[in-house]
Amino acid sequence: MLQLAKLFSLLFGRSRLQGGTPDGFSPPEPPGLYIHMPFCKSFCSFCPYIKAPFSQAASGGYVDLLLRELSLYNTPVFTSLYVGGGTPTADIDVLCEITERLRARINNEIAVEVHPLDASCTSLEKLKSGGVDYVSIGAQSFSEEALRHFGRNHRASDAREAVRNAVSTGFKAVDVDLVFDLAVFSPEVVMSDFTETLNMNPLQISVYPMMRFGLTGDMKKRHDWRAEATVFSMLEERAVNAGYKRSSLWTFTAEGREETYSSITRPFFLGLGISAASFDGSIFSVNTSSLEHYSRSLGEGKRPAGGHLKLKQLLSCLYYSFWALYRGRLPHEEVRRLFPKAWRMLKPLLAIQRIAGNVYQDSYETKLTEKGRITFHRLEEGVTYKFIDPLWTEMKLEKNL
Numbered sequence: 311m312l313q314l315a316k317l318f319s320l321l322f323g324r325s326r327l328q329g330g331t332p333d334g335f336s337p338p339e340p341p342g343l344y345i346h347m348p349f350c351k352s353f354c355s356f357c358p359y360i361k362a363p364f365s366q367a368a369s370g371g372y373v374d375l376l377l378r379e380l381s382l383y384n385t386p387v388f389t390s391l392y393v394g395g396g397t398p399t400a401d402i403d404v405l406c407e408i409t410e411r412l413r414a415r416i417n418n419e420i421a422v423e424v425h426p427l428d429a430s431c432t433s434l435e436k437l438k439s440g441g442v443d444y445v446s447i448g449a450q451s452f453s454e455e456a457l458r459h460f461g462r463n464h465r466a467s468d469a470r471e472a473v474r475n476a477v478s479t480g481f482k483a484v485d486v487d488l489v490f491d492l493a494v495f496s497p498e499v500v501m502s503d504f505t506e507t508l509n510m511n512p513l514q515i516s517v518y519p520m521m522r523f524g525l526t527g528d529m530k531k532r533h534d535w536r537a538e539a540t541v542f543s544m545l546e547e548r549a550v551n552a553g554y555k556r557s558s559l560w561t562f563t564a565e566g567r568e569e570t571y572s573s574i575t576r577p578f579f580l581g582l583g584i585s586a587a588s589f590d591g592s593i594f595s596v597n598t599s600s601l602e603h604y605s606r607s608l609g610e611g612k613r614p615a616g617g618h619l620k621l622k623q624l625l626s627c628l629y630y631s632f633w634a635l636y637r638g639r640l641p642h643e644e645v646r647r648l649f650p651k652a653w654r655m656l657k658p659l660l661a662i663q664r665i666a667g668n669v670y671q672d673s674y675e676t677k678l679t680e681k682g683r684i685t686f687h688r689l690e691e692g693v694t695y696k697f698i699d700p701l702w703t704e705m706k707l708e709k710n711l
């Protein structure tokens with residue numbers, strides 16, 4: 311797996327995005343749709359995402375830009391819609407306008423990220439009536455000290471109330487996001503947050519080690535991956551005792567339920583909005599991070615391109631396989647169908663990983679072993695620092711021009 315990590319970061323990490331507009335967007339099957347709502351009412355100290363200060367006028371005008379951008383693509387239907395941010399719920403009416411206008415073109419679920427301060431029963435009911443099926447509550451922690459450390463603008467009681475409201479509203483899926491930072495807090499803090507969340511019975515709990523991105527201040531400390539791996543083993547044990555299973559690298563889902571809440575459940579996706587990424591199986595592209603550039607390009611009827619990478623089939627296949635394994639399973643038939651040439655090269659790579667004890671296989675799928683999860687945890691952090699962080703840094707610098 312480490313060879314795969316080195317290969318991955320060598321190929322992706324040192325690549326620089328090419329400028330210009332990529333040719334078309336032609337996925338081999340209907341893609342997922344991602345919408346980036348960048349507006350936040352308050353900025354958290356750890357946050358690496360591309361965002362802008364909230365104002366009603368800016369948020370309202372943004373909907374027209376999103377729809378104009380969508381009209382540039384010849385994609386009639388999407389498998390799912392995921393609205394992330396930023397804070398998509400900063401203006402619930404704007405969010406409902408988006409979901410209502412797109413519902414007829416979405417085959418499966420509509421999922422949105424919800425800030426705890428926007429999760430009153432009335433607002434959540436509005437979202438449900440607007441066609442939203444899945445919600446993810448950005449609780450992050452139930453420790454006041456940890457919330458202060460992450461620079462959140464809400465209290466632990468707001469996070470608790472938000473989760474309870476979401477569970478009682480009756481969405482098809484409720485996810486709760488938690489984050490932990492072992493450089494500052496003991497494992498007991500995340501274990502206590504996790505237990506409290508289990509007691510509120512959401513469908514899924516996502517637990518993330520805090521990543522220390524460039525341009526987010528002085529938080530440059532190394533990860534202790536061994537300590538993090540121990541935390542995930544403890545979380546898994548507690549989850550299993552409470553009737554949950556580990557459904558992907560960093561998520562836990564109630565036993566007997568097949569739904570999972572994730573922004574990356576689709577192999578191919580179209581991203582709308584500033585900084586949104588798209589992948590059609592051969593081109594990975596990102597939009598501009600500048601609101602001004604975004605609005606100007608769309609005014610001229612052009613795609614608001616920020617940069618793109620053309621990927622050979624093997625790289626596309628590795629990219630796809632990476633996220634499939636992150637989600638828990640790599641289905642062989644699907645890889646063979648989508649990447650026929652690369653599948654022949656991937657097979658021996660997977661066989662090496664099987665011999666190394668990182669994966670187990672039957673003729674249908676490949677899954678991570680316990681050892682593989684630990685290796686993959688390191689790989690995921692490596693990809694974040696070697697690929698995603700430099701990419702976001704470049705994008706933010708573009709924004710500040």
Ligand code: SF4
Nearest residue numbers: 350353354357395396
């Ligand atoms: S973590 Fe969420 S709410 Fe906080 S600044 Fe980032 S996008 Fe905004």
